[in-house]
Amino acid sequence: MIKIFRKNRQNSLTEGKIGNYIKYAIGETVLVVIGILIALQINNYNEERKLHKLRQDYYKQILVNLKDDNKDVEKVIKRIDSSITNYNIYTETFKEPNLPVVVIIQNLIKIRNDNHPFEFQNATIKSLISNGETKLLDPDIANYLTNYNTSKEVLKTTFQTYKNSYFAIFKEVLMDGYGFGSRLSNQKELLRVISNQQREQQMYIKLDAYHLYKSENEKWFIKSLRGLLKEIDNAIILITNKIEE
Numbered sequence: 001m002i003k004i005f006r007k008n009r010q011n012s013l014t015e016g017k018i019g020n021y022i023k024y025a026i027g028e029t030v031l032v033v034i035g036i037l038i039a040l041q042i043n044n045y046n047e048e049r050k051l052h053k054l055r056q057d058y059y060k061q062i063l064v065n066l067k068d069d070n071k072d073v074e075k076v077i078k079r080i081d082s083s084i085t086n087y088n089i090y091t092e093t094f095k096e097p098n099l100p101v102v103v104i105i106q107n108l109i110k111i112r113n114d115n116h117p118f119e120f121q122n123a124t125i126k127s128l129i130s131n132g133e134t135k136l137l138d139p140d141i142a143n144y145l146t147n148y149n150t151s152k153e154v155l156k157t158t159f160q161t162y163k164n165s166y167f168a169i170f171k172e173v174l175m176d177g178y179g180f181g182s183r184l185s186n187q188k189e190l191l192r193v194i195s196n197q198q199r200e201q202q203m204y205i206k207l208d209a210y211h212l213y214k215s216e217n218e219k220w221f222i223k224s225l226r227g228l229l230k231e232i233d234n235a236i237i238l239i240t241n242k243i244e245e
Contacts, residue, residue, distance in 0.1 A: 059243050061124040070232050080222045083112040087215045111211050148231050162217040169210040176203035
């Protein structure tokens, strides 16, 4: 079509038909502009398709991370529940008067001493945030994920701070000889040398303080984790609604 306009324009110029020349020149320009606009539209359409596919891939990766987070958090909650239950059993022993010391100590040492380590599966979310690519996502989802990531980081930092505080007490318990455990049963001479009633009293007082402080922090932590599970559930719903089959 453009070739026809160009040929007619040239013929009009040769024949001195200036009016026709201008019309054909305008027509040729219009056709060129239309062609450029169509090409841009096609290019924009292809780019949008690429972005759409990339966005869908991100949604699917984030969904996997969130489901892994959910499993990890539930495992930690289960461990903490067990620890709190054992601590409650221990504190219940104090309701019975004149209970033998050995029974109280046995219940005390049954309480879990682990620190419930956990890691979130947030590689995709952190990468999107650090690279500024959350703008590719739906704005509501982008904001929600950013806030969710902040909640996780604050929770991890706070928990680590608390853990360092009460674990410092546990280190003192170990220094008092708690770490020997049952190994001393065959070492009568070593047991005689290190046995000291005041030292043992201090050890169990510190161990009691450790579990008290730890239990109080665990109650806060488990409440925070259950709140985080709700955030995960909401994020999963938001993203699932955006994923196309």
